[in-house]
Amino acid sequence: MLCSAPTSVFRSVVRSPRLGLGVWRQGVPSVSRRCLLTLAIESSCDDTSVAILEKEKNATKIHFLENVTADTREYGGIHPIVALESHHESMSKLVNKALHHLPLITGGNSDGGGGQITLAGESQPRRKPDLVAATRGPGMRSNLTIGLETGKALSVAWQVPFVGVHHMQAHLLTPRLVASLEGGDGPTQPKFPFLSILVSGGHSILVRSTSIVGHQIMAESSDIAIGEALDKTAREVLPPSLLENAKNTMYGKMLEQFAFPNGAADYTDYRPPRTRGEEFIKKETPWGWALGTPFANTRTLEFSFASVASRAKSLIVAKTKAGVDVSLEERRALARESMRVAFEHLASRTIIALETLRQDASSDKINTLVVSGGVAANRFLMTVLRGFLDVRGFDHVRLVAPPPRLCTDNAAMIGWAGIEMFEAGWHTDLGTQPVRKWALDAQADDGGILGVGGWIRKM
Numbered sequence: 001m002l003c004s005a006p007t008s009v010f011r012s013v014v015r016s017p018r019l020g021l022g023v024w025r026q027g028v029p030s031v032s033r034r035c036l037l038t039l040a041i042e043s044s045c046d047d048t049s050v051a052i053l054e055k056e057k058n059a060t061k062i063h064f065l066e067n068v069t070a071d072t073r074e075y076g077g078i079h080p081i082v083a084l085e086s087h088h089e090s091m092s093k094l095v096n097k098a099l100h101h102l103p104l105i106t107g108g109n110s111d112g113g114g115g116q117i118t119l120a121g122e123s124q125p126r127r128k129p130d131l132v133a134a135t136r137g138p139g140m141r142s143n144l145t146i147g148l149e150t151g152k153a154l155s156v157a158w159q160v161p162f163v164g165v166h167h168m169q170a171h172l173l174t175p176r177l178v179a180s181l182e183g184g185d186g187p188t189q190p191k192f193p194f195l196s197i198l199v200s201g202g203h204s205i206l207v208r209s210t211s212i213v214g215h216q217i218m219a220e221s222s223d224i225a226i227g228e229a230l231d232k233t234a235r236e237v238l239p240p241s242l243l244e245n246a247k248n249t250m251y252g253k254m255l256e257q258f259a260f261p262n263g264a265a266d267y268t269d270y271r272p273p274r275t276r277g278e279e280f281i282k283k284e285t286p287w288g289w290a291l292g293t294p295f296a297n298t299r300t301l302e303f304s305f306a307s308v309a310s311r312a313k314s315l316i317v318a319k320t321k322a323g324v325d326v327s328l329e330e331r332r333a334l335a336r337e338s339m340r341v342a343f344e345h346l347a348s349r350t351i352i353a354l355e356t357l358r359q360d361a362s363s364d365k366i367n368t369l370v371v372s373g374g375v376a377a378n379r380f381l382m383t384v385l386r387g388f389l390d391v392r393g394f395d396h397v398r399l400v401a402p403p404p405r406l407c408t409d410n411a412a413m414i415g416w417a418g419i420e421m422f423e424a425g426w427h428t429d430l431g432t433q434p435v436r437k438w439a440l441d442a443q444a445d446d447g448g449i450l451g452v453g454g455w456i457r458k459m
Contacts, residue, residue: 036422039098039129039154040415043091043147044139044167045202046070046083050094051411052101052129055419058188060180064101065405065412066094072249076235078201080140087146095150102126117158128158131427133418136164137435137452144434152430163418164428166449167409168440170417171372172196172209174402177416190368190400195357197350197385200373200408201227201252204303204346206353207440208366212420213449217441218353219301226342227375229305230255233338236313237331256378259335267380270340272347272387279348283337287330289315291341299352308342343381347388354394368398377404425458426450 035056042049047070052063070086072079105116105125115128134151137144148164155162179189192214196207204226206219224232234251235243238258246254260266273279280297282290291311294304312334319326350369357363369389375381382401389397406412421427432454442448 036131036419037103037127037129038131038133038415038418039095040132040411040418041091041095041134041147041151042167042409042411042414043087043143044135044137045143045409046072046078046086047409048087048090048094048147049409049411049414050091050098051415052098053412053415053419054103055180058180058186059183060177060416062181062412063103064098065410066097067410068094069248073246077231077249080142083140084142084146087143091146091150095154099126102129115158129154129160131155131161131163131418131422132158133163133165133415135167135170135414136428136432137167137438139167139434139436141434141436144436148432148434155430161422161427162430163421163426164432164454165414165417165421166438166440167414168198168203168205169212169215169449170413171198171200172207172215172370172440173212173417173420174372174406174413175370175400176420177413178400178402178406180416190370190398193364193366194368194370195350195353195366196370196372197346197376198373199226199346199371199375199381201225201231203227203373204305205440206301206303206350208353208357209370210364212417212424214442215440215448216443218356219303219349221303221305223304223306224309226303226305226346227252227373229309229342230339230375232309233312233335234258236309236316237335237338239328239331252375253377255335255339256380259332259339260380264379264383267383270380270383270387272384272391273344274391276348279344285333285337287333291337293341293348294345295349301349301353301356303346303349305342305345308338312338339378339380340384343384344388346381347385350385351388351392351394354397366397368400371399371401372407374408376401377407427456429454429456
C-alpha cells in the first residue's frame, strides 16, 4: 500500500486547561490523506511494544509488531521496578528494529508527500511516518513516561503530529482494527453503537460505545478484575510443578490450558443456563464442594470476582491443612468450575445490560458484542458468552474478539486508535504528561477521553 495524496497544512489551536490560552500551530498533515503510516508505542504496564501500521481507505497492514514482556516470575506477578527497567532496556532497541520495517520507497513509488528517511547502512530511503502514537494513560506513570517521551521525541525529530492514546479506548477499538486488516470497501466494522466487554488483569468493564470517544460504562467490578481473579485462582489450583516451571506470569492462560488440555474438545458439552433461575443452581462435584455465581439473586449491573479466587484458595488450603492430597483430577475440576462461574457471572450481567438497552426506546439497537482485553483470548469465555446470547433471546447479536496476539497489550491497537483519533481531527500537544488514572466515560469527573488537557483539534 502506498500513499499518493499530498500533505496539506492547517492551523490548530491548543487550549491550556490551566491558563485557558490558545497557541497557534502550523504544519500538521491534513486528515484528508487517503493513506496514513504510523509508528506506535505501548508501555503502560509490563509490556514494551512497538508497531508500524499503514492504513489506506479501509484496509490496514501491520508492517511490524513486537512485544518484550518484563520477566517478573520471581515475584509471582507484575513488579513495577522490574517492569520499568525492562522498558528502559527494550524501548530504543524495539524502535530501532521497527524502523527497518518502514515501507521502502522504490524508483516508481511515492513517499505520499509525507517525506522519507534513510537509515544508517541503507542506501534506499524509507517512508517517514505521518504520525506517531503512544499510550498516554491510564497505567503506571513511570512506565508510561518511557513510551510517551520516546513517541514525542520521534514526533519532534520527524516533524510529524503526535497522538497520546487512551489505553482502554485502544482495546475497545481493536476489533475495528481486525476488520480493517481483512480489508473491505465499506465503513470500518463494527459500526457504532456496539456493546463491549473489556476484560483484563486490571479491568472488568461493560461499555456501550457510540463513537470513537463516546463510551458509557454500564457495569464494572466492585472488587478485583476478572483477570486478577483468574491469576490468583491459578496460583492456588495449578500443580506446584507447573508453577515452578512457568516461563512467564500469564497464569490465567495457564489455568485455561490446564483446565482444558484438549482445547475446545473439552467443553463441547457446556450448556448455558437458559433462565435466571438456573443460574442460582450450584453444581455439586464428586469431592463435595460447589461454587456459587456472584450476585446470582440480583439484577445489579455490577461485577464481583473476588469470591471466585477466595473460594478456590479456601478449598485448597482447607484440604492441605487436613492432610488431604488434592488430586490432579480435582484441581482440574476446580479450575474449570472457577472459570465457568466467573464467565457466567460476566455473561449474566451482559444479558441484563442488553435487556435494559432493548427496553430503552431512545437507544439504538445493539447488534454486536465486542470482547477485548487479555482475557478475551480465552476460548471458553467466548463459548460461554455465545451460549448465553443464543438461549436468552440475543442470538442475532454478533460476538467478535481480536485474535489472541491482539487481545493483550500491544502497540498495534495503540497505532489504530491513534489513526482513528487523527482522522477525526485530533492530535496531542507535545507538552502533555502521562495520566495514571484516566476515565473512559465522558460522564466521569475528569470528562473521559477528551476531558484531559493537551488535545489539539483541527480548526
